[in-house]
Amino acid sequence: MSLAIIDAREWQRVFDLRTGAGVEEINPLLKMVMDIQARRPYPGDLDDAGNRWVTDTALDLIAGYDPSLVYLTYARQFFVGRYSVLTESEWAGMVSSVFEEVNRFVARSGFTPVIVGTGGMIPFVDFIDVTRLDGLVLSTHWSARYAGLHDGSRRDLQGLAALPEIERIVPRHEFRSLFGEYPGDDSRIPEYLLVARPGHMFRTVGGAFRKVRRVPAPAYAIPLAAESGVASSITDIRRLVVESLRERKIALIVVEGLGMDDFPWPHQRCENGRGWFYYEPGDAQYLTLTTGRHQVFEYPTGYKYFDEDAEKKEYPLSGYFTSVPADTIASGLGVRSVAVGNRSMLMHMAPGADISIECFARNLFNQGTMAVIHRMDKK
Amino acid sequence: MRCNFCEWRCELGNGSPGVCRMYVEEGGVIRERFPYRWSSCIPSRVESVPFYHAWPGSRCLVIGTAGCNFRCRYCSNSFVAKQDPAMVQDGMIELTPPQLIRKAKQLGCHSIVFNVNEPAVSLPSLLELAVEARAAGMPMGCLTNAYTTEESTELLGTVFSFFNIGLKGLSDAFNRDYIGIPSAEPVLRNIRRLAALGHVEVTTPVIESANDGELEEIARFLADVDPEIPWHVFRLLPEDEMKEARYPNIDAIAGALEKIRGYLPHVYFHNFVGSDWVNTLCPGCGATVIERFSLGCGGDRLRSFDCRGNECPSCGRKIRLHGEKVPWNAGEVLP
Ligand code: SF4
Numbered sequence: 001m002s003l004a005i006i007d008a009r010e011w012q013r014v015f016d017l018r019t020g021a022g023v024e025e026i027n028p029l030l031k032m033v034m035d036i037q038a039r040r041p042y043p044g045d046l047d048d049a050g051n052r053w054v055t056d057t058a059l060d061l062i063a064g065y066d067p068s069l070v071y072l073t074y075a076r077q078f079f080v081g082r083y084s085v086l087t088e089s090e091w092a093g094m095v096s097s098v099f100e101e102v103n104r105f106v107a108r109s110g111f112t113p114v115i116v117g118t119g120g121m122i123p124f125v126d127f128i129d130v131t132r133l134d135g136l137v138l139s140t141h142w143s144a145r146y147a148g149l150h151d152g153s154r155r156d157l158q159g160l161a162a163l164p165e166i167e168r169i170v171p172r173h174e175f176r177s178l179f180g181e182y183p184g185d186d187s188r189i190p191e192y193l194l195v196a197r198p199g200h201m202f203r204t205v206g207g208a209f210r211k212v213r214r215v216p217a218p219a220y221a222i223p224l225a226a227e228s229g230v231a232s233s234i235t236d237i238r239r240l241v242v243e244s245l246r247e248r249k250i251a252l253i254v255v256e257g258l259g260m261d262d263f264p265w266p267h268q269r270c271e272n273g274r275g276w277f278y279y280e281p282g283d284a285q286y287l288t289l290t291t292g293r294h295q296v297f298e299y300p301t302g303y304k305y306f307d308e309d310a311e312k313k314e315y316p317l318s319g320y321f322t323s324v325p326a327d328t329i330a331s332g333l334g335v336r337s338v339a340v341g342n343r344s345m346l347m348h349m350a351p352g353a354d355i356s357i358e359c360f361a362r363n364l365f366n367q368g369t370m371a372v373i374h375r376m377d378k379k
Numbered sequence: 380m381r382c383n384f385c386e387w388r389c390e391l392g393n394g395s396p397g398v399c400r401m402y403v404e405e406g407g408v409i410r411e412r413f414p415y416r417w418s419s420c421i422p423s424r425v426e427s428v429p430f431y432h433a434w435p436g437s438r439c440l441v442i443g444t445a446g447c448n449f450r451c452r453y454c455s456n457s458f459v460a461k462q463d464p465a466m467v468q469d470g471m472i473e474l475t476p477p478q479l480i481r482k483a484k485q486l487g488c489h490s491i492v493f494n495v496n497e498p499a500v501s502l503p504s505l506l507e508l509a510v511e512a513r514a515a516g517m518p519m520g521c522l523t524n525a526y527t528t529e530e531s532t533e534l535l536g537t538v539f540s541f542f543n544i545g546l547k548g549l550s551d552a553f554n555r556d557y558i559g560i561p562s563a564e565p566v567l568r569n570i571r572r573l574a575a576l577g578h579v580e581v582t583t584p585v586i587e588s589a590n591d592g593e594l595e596e597i598a599r600f601l602a603d604v605d606p607e608i609p610w611h612v613f614r615l616l617p618e619d620e621m622k623e624a625r626y627p628n629i630d631a632i633a634g635a636l637e638k639i640r641g642y643l644p645h646v647y648f649h650n651f652v653g654s655d656w657v658n659t660l661c662p663g664c665g666a667t668v669i670e671r672f673s674l675g676c677g678g679d680r681l682r683s684f685d686c687r688g689n690e691c692p693s694c695g696r697k698i699r700l701h702g703e704k705v706p707w708n709a710g711e712v713l714p
Contacts, residue, residue, distance in 0.1 A: 006653040008614075008675065009626045013653040020672050020682070131420070131472045136485040151485070203472065205420040205482050209443075209459055209495075211470055306422045307487065310707035311436055311681045316672050317652075360652055360675070365455065366616065367652050367675040 002324065002375075004317050004348075005030065006360065007037035008368040017324075017348075017372055020316040032064040033355060033371045042342070042359040044366040046083070050076035050342055050359075051098055055105045057357050058340040062109055065338055069241070069330055070111055070251040071290075071351040073341025074098050078257030078281060079364065081121045081214045082142075095262055102253055111251035114226040114241055116234075116289065118281040119219030119272065120259025124212045125199030128165045137194065137204045138302040142282050144201035144215035148190025148302015160194065167195045168276065178275055179294050188303040195276070206306075210364075216280040217259055222272040225265035233271040234279070238292035238329050245335065252329070252351075254289070256281050256343065283321075286343075286350035290329040298325070317370060319345045324374070328352030336378050348372035380404040384531045385448045385499045386565045400464050401446040401500040414504045416471040418459045419443040419495050420479070422486045424707075425520075426671055427678030428494055431647060431659065432609045432698075433520060433541040433578055435669060436681045437705035440488040442479070443495020444504070445471070449524050450559030451547070453586065453615055453624070455676070460496040476504070476511040483517060489705050493521035493539070502534060509538040518702065522582075525569040526560060532569045536576035541701050543580045543611070544570050546597060548590035557589060567600065574604050578701035581608055584615040584650070587627045594632075598639040598646070606643055607662070607699040612636060613650040616676065645699065649673045663696030 002017035012034055014023040026034070040057045043049040051074045058072055077094045080086070086094070106113050124144075130137040135152035149156065149169075160166055170193040176182050196202060198218050224231055228244040231237045237252075244250050260269065272278045272285070274294065279285035287295035299305070305320040315321050330337035331352030339353035347358035354375050360367040382389045382402050389397030391404040402409050423441045425434050445464035447454075454460055459467055474482065483491055491512055498505055498521045505519075512519050520541035527535060535542070546566055547558055554560050573579050581601060585591050594612070601608045614627050633648055633656060640646050644662035648654060652675040659669035668691050670682040685692055689700040 008629075008651040008653070011629045011651060011653075013655075015653065127470075129473075131474060131482070132478060136482070203470075205472060205486065206422060209418040209467075209470055211458070211467065306438065307708060309424070309680075311683070316674070316680060362674075362676060362678075365676040370652075 003030065003373045005034055005037060005371040005373070006317075006368065007034070007041070007370070009041055012037065015317065017317060018314050027376075029373065029376050033357070033373065036060045036064065037357065037369050037371055040369070042361070042366055042369050045076065045079040045342060045359065045361050045364045047076075051101045054340055054342055055101050058105060058338070059108055061338045061340060061355065061357060065336060065355060067338045067354070068249045068335035069245060069333060069337040069353070070109070071254075071330065071337070071339040071353055072105065072251060073254045073256065073343045073347065074101060075256040075342045078121070081257050083210055083213060085213055095258065098255060098258070099264055102255065105253070106251065109251065111249045112228055112244065113251050113253055114228065114237065114244070115224070115253045115255060115265060116237060116270070117223040117258040117260070117263055118254060118256050118285060119222050119278070120217040120262055121214040121257050122199055122217040124201065124215050126165070127203035128163060128196055128200050129203045130160070130194070131203060131205050133159070137202065138190070138206050138304065139202045139204045140282065140301045141207070143280050143301050145196050145280055146301040147194045147202035147204055148300065149192040149194055150190050150304070152192060157192070165197050165200045167197045169194055176297070178277060179296055182297050184297060186297065189297055189300045190302045193301065218278065219259055219272050219280070220278045221260060221269045223258070223260050223263040223267040224270045225263060225267040230268060231270060232268070234285070234288050235292050235294060237270065237289055241329060242333075245333070254286075254341070283346060283350070286346050287325055287328070290350045290352065291325065291327055317345075318349060321345060321349050325349055325352065330354065331374070348374075354378060380407065380409065382409050383528050384502055385526050386528055387448055388528065399446045399448045399497070399500040401444070411501065411503050413445065413464060413468055413471070415475050416444060416468060416473050417442050417479070418445055418467070418471055420472050420474070420482060422488055423492075424678055424680050425490065425492065426681055428492050428520070428522065428543060429582070429611055429649070429679055430492070430520060430541060430543060430580060431611070431669070431671070432580060432645070432700050434490060434518065434702040435684055435700070435704050436707060437489040437709070438487055438707055439490040439492040439520070440483040440486060441492050441494045443493060444501040445496060446500045447496045448500060448526055449497065452557050453584070455616070456495055476508040479508060480511045480515050480517065484515070487708065488517070489709060490518040490520060492519070498523055498535065498538070499527050499531060502531060502538075505538050506534065525566045525573065527565070527569055529568075529572075532572050536573060539577065541578040542573050543582055544573065546570065546581050546583050549593050549596055553590050553593070557586065571604050574608065579608060580611060582611040582613060584613040585627045585632055586615050587625050591627065591632065594635050595639065598643045602643045607645060608643070609645040609647065609699065610643060612646065612648045614648070616650065649675075649679065651675045659698065661691035661694060661696055661698065663691060664694040666691055666693040668692070668698055
C-alpha cells in the first residue's frame with residue numbers, strides 16, 4: 001500500500017494513496033518524513049524560496065533515508081516566468097539562482113548530477129480563441145501549443161484551417177501513427193489535435209484564468225548535462241541514469257522552463273519528441289523521461305479528464321492520475337530512491353521513488369506539502 | 380445616476396466607474412461595461428464550490444466575471460477580482476448566454492454556479508443567462524457576499540436557486556479593516572431574505588486574531604435564521620495583502636466548533652487537505668449520511684452518499700438537501 005502524508009501546516013494526516021482512507025499507524029520511517037515536512041513548509045510556487053525548499057528538503061531526506069537515486073524538480077522559474085512581467089535581467093537573475101540551487105545541492109549531497117532542462121520559454125504573443133466552435137476544444141492546464149477538438153463540425157475544421165496562428169490540425173489516427181503502435185485504448189485521444197504556432201496559446205473553456213506572460217518555446221531538443229555518459233533522446237536518459245547508478249549515487253535533476261540556450265553547464269542535445277511533435281513541460285514529458293518510452297497517449301492533451309473524476313475515482317490526492325504509472329525509473333530498482341520537487345503530483349507519480357515530497361499546490365494556491373511512501377522494505 | 384445593485388449605491392456618470400468598475404451610466408441607463416465576458420468557464424464538482432447540501436455529486440459549470448464590490452485583504456482571486464476589470468479583458472472568454480449553455484451541456488454539466496467574484500457586479504448578463512438556463516432545465520447557484528440592495532437581492536432570487544453566502548465577520552471594525560465595507564448589516568438582512576427565497580449555505584473564512592472570536596455569535600445568528608443552514612468555516616490560507624499572516628490553528632478552531640454543533644448541526648471546517656470535518660452527520664441519530672474528501676482549494680469531493688432520498692437511512696430523519704443526488708456522468712438533468 002502506498003501512503004500519502006499531508007502536511008497543511010501544523011496539521012498532518014496519513015492516507016492510503018489509492019483509496020484516500022485514513023491511516024492511524026505511524027512507524028519510524030513515516031515519523032522521519034513527517035518531521036521533515038513539519039520543518040520544511042512549502043513557501044509557494046512564486047515565492048523566492050520555492051527552489052531553496054527543494055534543495056533543503058532533499059538534503060534532509062537524504063540524511064534520513066540514505067538513497068542512491070535522487071530525482072529532483074526545480075520549477076519556480078517556470079511558474080514565475082509564465083505569469084510575471086520580467087525584464088531580461090530579472091529573468092537572467094532567476095535562471096542563475098536556480099543554477100546556484102542545483103550547485104548547492106550537488107556540492108552538499110555529493111551525488112553525481114544528470115541535469116535535464118524541459119525546454120525554454122518565449123514571450124506570449126496571443127490567444128487563439130476556440131471557445132465558440134460548434135465542437136468542444138479542451139487543453140491541459142500548462143499546455144500552450146496543443147489542444148484537443150471533440151465533436152468538431154465541418155465548419156469548425158474549415159475555420160481552424162484558415163487561422164494563420166494554427167500550425168497544423170492532426171487527425172487522431174495520424175497522431176497515433178506518429179508514435180507507432182499504441183496498445184492502449186484510444187478513446188481518450190481527441191478526434192483532432194490542434195497545434196499552435198510558437199508564442200500562441202489556445203483559449204479554451206475549462207482553462208484557468210491568469211494573465212500569461214511566457215509560454216514554452218519550441219523545444220525539439222532539450223539540454224542534458226551529464227558527465228557520466230551520453231543520451232541522444234529523452235527516451236534514452238533513463239538508461240543512462242540506471243547504468244551510472246552501478247558505480248555511483250545519481251541525482252536526476254529536472255530544471256523546468258530552461259532550454260538549450262539557457263544552460264550554463266556543458267550539455268548534450270537530446271531529442272524531445274518525434275517529427276513535428278515536441279513535449280511541453282508536463283506529465284507526458286516526465287513519464288517519457290522516467291519510463292524511457294514515449295508516453296503521449298496515457299493522459300493526452302485535451303482529453304476529457306473530468307469524465308473520469310466520478311466519486312469512486314481512485315487516487316483522490318493525485319489529480320487526474322487514475323493509477324500509479326508502471327515501470328518508472330525508480331520503481332523497479334533494488335537501491336533506495338527519493339524524489340523532491342515543486343511540481344505537485346508529478347513527483348510521486350512520474351519517478352516512482354520509494355519516498356517523495358512535493359508541494360501540494362493547485363493553480364498556484366499553496367496548500368502545504370504531500371509526501372508519498374510507495375515502499376519501505378528496502379535495506 | 381445611482382447604481383442600485385449593491386449597498387454602495389455608487390453615483391455613476393461623468394466618467395465615474397463606481398466601486399466595482401463594472402457599470403457605467405449611458406443615456407440615463409446603468410449598463411454593464413463587459414457583458415457576457417467570463418473569467419472562468421470550468422467544469423467542477425459542486426462540493427468544490429462548496430455546496431454540500433445542493434445536488435450532491437453533480438458536475439457544475441463554474442463561471443465568474445471580473446471586479447468586485449469588496450476589497451478583502453486576503454482575497455484569493457485578487458488577480459481577477461481586484462484588478463481594474465478593463466485590464467483583464469484580454470484574458471476573458473466571450474460567450475452569449477445561449478453559447479454558454481451549449482458549452483455547459485457539452486461539458487456534461489448539470490448546473491451553472493457563479494463563483495470567483497461577486498454576481499452583483501454582472502447582474503444583467505446573469506439575468507439573461509438565467510432565462511436560457513431555465514429553458515434548458517439547468518439550475519443556477521452562486522457564491523455571493525450578499526452586499527446587495529433589497530431590490531437586487533430579489534433579482535438574485537430570480538436568477539439563482541441555491542446560494543453560498545460569504546459572511547466574513549460581524550463587527551464594524553473587522554468589516555472596515557479587512558473587507559472595506561462599513562457594516563455587515565445588509566449581509567445579515569440578505570441572508571434572512573435569501574434563505575426564504577432559496578437554498579442557502581454560508582461560508583466564513585477564519586482569520587486568526589481578527590474574526591475567530593466571533594464564531595459563536597455568527598453561529599447563533601445562523602441558528603436563529605434556520606438551524607439547519609449548512610455553515611462552512613474556512614481555514615483561511617492568507618493571500619494577497621495578507622500573504623505573510625499566520626495560518627489559523629486547526630485544533631483550536633475545531634474545538635470551538637464542536638460546541639456549536641449542539642444547536643447548528645451542519646457545521647463544516649475545511650479548506651485544507653484531509654480535513655476531518657467534511658462529513659454530514661444526521662442531526663437526529665448522529666449517523667454519517669454523506670461522506671466527502673477535502674482537497675483544500677484543490678476542491679472537495681463526494682465519497683459516498685448514504686441517504687435514502689433525503690432521509691437518514693438509520694433513523695429516517697429528513698436531511699437538509701436541495702435537489703437530489705446526481706451521478707457525476709449524468710450530464711444535464713432536468714430538476
Ligand atoms: S454594483 Fe458596483 S457600481 Fe453598482 S453600487 Fe455596487 S459597487 Fe457601485
